[in-house]
Amino acid sequence: MTDNRKxxxxxxxxxxxxxxxxxLFASFTSLLVPGFLRADNKSKDVKWIIAGGYSPNDHHWGxxxxxSKCIGCGRCVEACKRENNVPLxxxxxxxxxxxxxxxxxxxxxxxxxxxxxxxxxxxxxEDNVVRSFFVPKICNQCENPPCVQVCPVGATFQTADGVVxxxxxxxxxxxxxxxxxxxxxxxxxxxxxxxxxxxFCYHRIVKGLAPACxxxxxxxxxIFGEIKKKASPLVRFLRMNKINVLxxxxxxxxxxxxxxxxxxxx
Amino acid sequence: xxxxxxxxxxxxKEITGYIYPNEIELxxxxxxVIYPYLTGLVAGAFILASLVKVFNVKEVQPTYRISLLTxxxxxxxxxxxLLAHLGHPERSFEIFxxxxxxxxxxxxxxxxxxxxMAVLLLEIWFDYRRDIILWAExxxxxxxWMHKITSLFSSDISERxxxxxxxxxxxxxxxxxxxxxxxxxxxxxxxxxxxxxxxxSSVLMPIVFLFSAIVSxxxxxxxxxxxxxxxxxxxxxxxxxxxxxTFLFLAMIVDFSLEALDFVHRIxxxxxxxxxxxxxxxxxxxxxxxxxxxxxxxxIPLGAxxxxxxxxxxxxLKRLTYFLSAILVQVGIFSTRWNVVIGGQLFSKSFxxxxxxxxxxxxxxxxxxxxxxxxxPFIILYIxxxxxxxxxxxxxx
Numbered sequence: 014m015t016d017n018r019k020x021x022x023x024x025x026x027x028x029x030x031x032x033x034x035x036x037l038f039a040s041f042t043s044l045l046v047p048g049f050l051r052a053d054n055k056s057k058d059v060k061w062i063i064a065g066g067y068s069p070n071d072h073h074w075g076x077x078x079x080x081s082k083c084i085g086c087g088r089c090v091e092a093c094k095r096e097n098n099v100p101l102x103x104x105x106x107x108x109x110x111x112x113x114x115x116x117x118x119x120x121x122x123x124x125x126x127x128x129x130x131x132x133x134x135x136x137x138x139e140d141n142v143v144r145s146f147f148v149p150k151i152c153n154q155c156e157n158p159p160c161v162q163v164c165p166v167g168a169t170f171q172t173a174d175g176v177v178x179x180x181x182x183x184x185x186x187x188x189x190x191x192x193x194x195x196x197x198x199x200x201x202x203x204x205x206x207x208x209x210x211x212x213f214c215y216h217r218i219v220k221g222l223a224p225a226c227x228x229x230x231x232x233x234x235x236i237f238g239e240i241k242k243k244a245s246p247l248v249r250f251l252r253m254n255k256i257n258v259l260x261x262x263x264x265x266x267x268x269x270x271x272x273x274x275x276x277x278x279x
Numbered sequence: 280x281x282x283x284x285x286x287x288x289x290x291x292k293e294i295t296g297y298i299y300p301n302e303i304e305l306x307x308x309x310x311x312v313i314y315p316y317l318t319g320l321v322a323g324a325f326i327l328a329s330l331v332k333v334f335n336v337k338e339v340q341p342t343y344r345i346s347l348l349t350x351x352x353x354x355x356x357x358x359x360x361l362l363a364h365l366g367h368p369e370r371s372f373e374i375f376x377x378x379x380x381x382x383x384x385x386x387x388x389x390x391x392x393x394x395x396m397a398v399l400l401l402e403i404w405f406d407y408r409r410d411i412i413l414w415a416e417x418x419x420x421x422x423x424w425m426h427k428i429t430s431l432f433s434s435d436i437s438e439r440x441x442x443x444x445x446x447x448x449x450x451x452x453x454x455x456x457x458x459x460x461x462x463x464x465x466x467x468x469x470x471x472x473x474x475x476x477x478x479x480s481s482v483l484m485p486i487v488f489l490f491s492a493i494v495s496x497x498x499x500x501x502x503x504x505x506x507x508x509x510x511x512x513x514x515x516x517x518x519x520x521x522x523x524x525t526f527l528f529l530a531m532i533v534d535f536s537l538e539a540l541d542f543v544h545r546i547x548x549x550x551x552x553x554x555x556x557x558x559x560x561x562x563x564x565x566x567x568x569x570x571x572x573x574x575x576x577x578x579i580p581l582g583a584x585x586x587x588x589x590x591x592x593x594x595x596l597k598r599l600t601y602f603l604s605a606i607l608v609q610v611g612i613f614s615t616r617w618n619v620v621i622g623g624q625l626f627s628k629s630f631x632x633x634x635x636x637x638x639x640x641x642x643x644x645x646x647x648x649x650x651x652x653x654x655x656p657f658i659i660l661y662i663x664x665x666x667x668x669x670x671x672x673x674x675x676x
Contacts, residue, residue, distance in 0.1 A: 103291070103303070104287045105301065123296075125300055150299075159473075166385070167379035184367070184370075185367050186365045186370075189469075191306050193473055193475055196628070197300075197302050197627070197628050197629070201366060204280055
């Protein structure tokens with residue numbers, strides 16, 4: 014009799030425990046609900062990209078930059094800022110041009126006033142300059158991007174076509190990605206307070222257009238295209254030139270390729 | 280927008296060499312200096328407490344509960360500077376909901392919650408449970424209810440229950456030590472794993488953070504103990520103080536050795552970044568790194584405590600030396616955090632130039648908020664001392 018009662022008590026207790034564990038599980042699971050709801054909303058947001066028949070899996074984008082062709086006019090910078098709603102002040106930019114002047118004594122002068130948007134002025138030091146050139150810079154759309162690795166919420170991500178994008182409605186503005194980028198390609202947009210950088214003008218390339226900077230360049234110093242398809246002008250560019258990337262030792266595997274890159278460029 | 284432009288424009292003139300255009304705005308400011316400073320104090324204070332429970336260092340028993348409450352007060356404030364610096368603080372919960380598993384920072388929420396819930400609060404609760412129950416029995420009115428609630432309405436103070444309390448507290452402390460290491464070592468990892476930044480990128484970073492945390496935590500509890508005890512008109516326990524100073528000294532020796540190793544290693548390897556880092560250390564960081572962190576915050580207090588140990592000084596002089604040394608250590612560790620966080624952003628990733636950092640007075644990331652955040656833990660600590668008196672004589676008989 015007593016044994017039976019004990020058994021009953023035990024059963025009661027274990028069913029209570031089961032209920033408790035069940036409750037615990039349910040309450041923890043409920044934490045995920047807002048995430049799912051958001052994800053559902055998100056998929057509606059990206060439908061405009063797929064709507065035009067664009068399939069990210071069929072592409073792999075990159076850019077080639079021929080330093081010997083850049084004249085430092087700054088039209089790419091302005092075109093980019095206007096296309097992508099980047100403030101026209103000097104502190105925020107998705108692309109910029111650096112001017113390198115190597116003097117007789119080996120000293121290297123580098124500058125990029127106003128990100129190079131208003132071109133460059135000649136200066137009195139010009140007499141003893143032995144070599145001078147311009148280097149357009151942009152997000153390298155790394156194959157192995159440190160910014161994507163460190164983003165705590167996954168707001169910055171790599172698409173199937175290799176472009177690194179930022180979901181500005183998701184970015185919390187912690188700026189870890191800005192710290193992690195070795196190229197200084199990222200900034201915090203002063204109005205949205207979220208991280209920003211070059212997207213290869215993603216809204217244009219999904220429609221088959223070239224990025225704004227490529228279109229604006231008067232000397233075709235920038236070449237945009239497919240990395241892997243044989244018919245692409247970029248593949249031809251990669252085959253015809255001696256190619257280098259920025260900071261290769263960091264193993265970020267940039268997809269912006271430079272022809273005629275000088276060792277002074279970092 | 281206009282405000283930022285107004286803040287950044289004059290900085291353009293102070294740049295030396297070349298920096299990338301996007302680097303003019305320095306992204307992790309004073310608030311991010313305060314964050315590792317606070318978590319360091321938490322980890323350090325907890326390690327001191329664990330000396331009593333795990334390593335059985337009887338002398339520092341009078342500071343055991345003070346250390347725990349100090350750790351709690353600072354841990355409560357620790358996430359606030361992070362929150363205040365976010366571009367979108369209202370989205371901060373996304374770190375919990377959709378953490379990016381490859382991000383060191385995404386683990387913050389979990390490490391923090393673990394440390395707060397599974398370590399500190401539990402240990403404090405088990406340690407205080409008996410006392411709270413007995414206090415509640417004697418008290419009346421809202422104080423009774425306050426203690427009833429903090430005891431979570433438990434009432435069992437049988438020998439068996441108390442034995443369980445002691446055992447639980449000990450186990451939690453044992454789990455707590457690696458957790459404290461994790462809490463602060465992990466903050467070091469956030470910086471140490473940024474390969475883009477040679478000033479940060481170092482495998483020693485987590486461990487340097489950890490030992491500087493222990494140094495700052497012990498020094499802080501020593502200060503609090505030395506200030507609070509005379510205020511309560513009690514005598515300072517010299518044996519306790521001497522022991523704390525010994526541990527402070529040992530932790531400082533390890534911390535100093537690690538930092539020296541890091542320094543020598545950098546100079547010896549002399550990598551690409553060495554030129555710009557030399558410029559940085561001998562220029563913009565000279566006063567905060569060489570003078571404040573190394574000389575004032577490390578060598579002088581080390582020498583002073585060593586002198587106390589070598590010469591037989593009277594207690595009065597010992598106390599004064601300990602007190603002043605602990606203050607210098609706090610200044611030194613704060614400037615250590617400054618030199619890591621701000622120092623790592625003063626040079627361009629092009630390694631061709633240096634920039635400047637100027638904090639604002641007002642605004643969420645300004646000086647005023649920062650001072651408030653440094654003061655807030657002490658206000659919380661005052662309240663905690665009131666709710667859970669940590670003094671020996673307050674223990675219920």
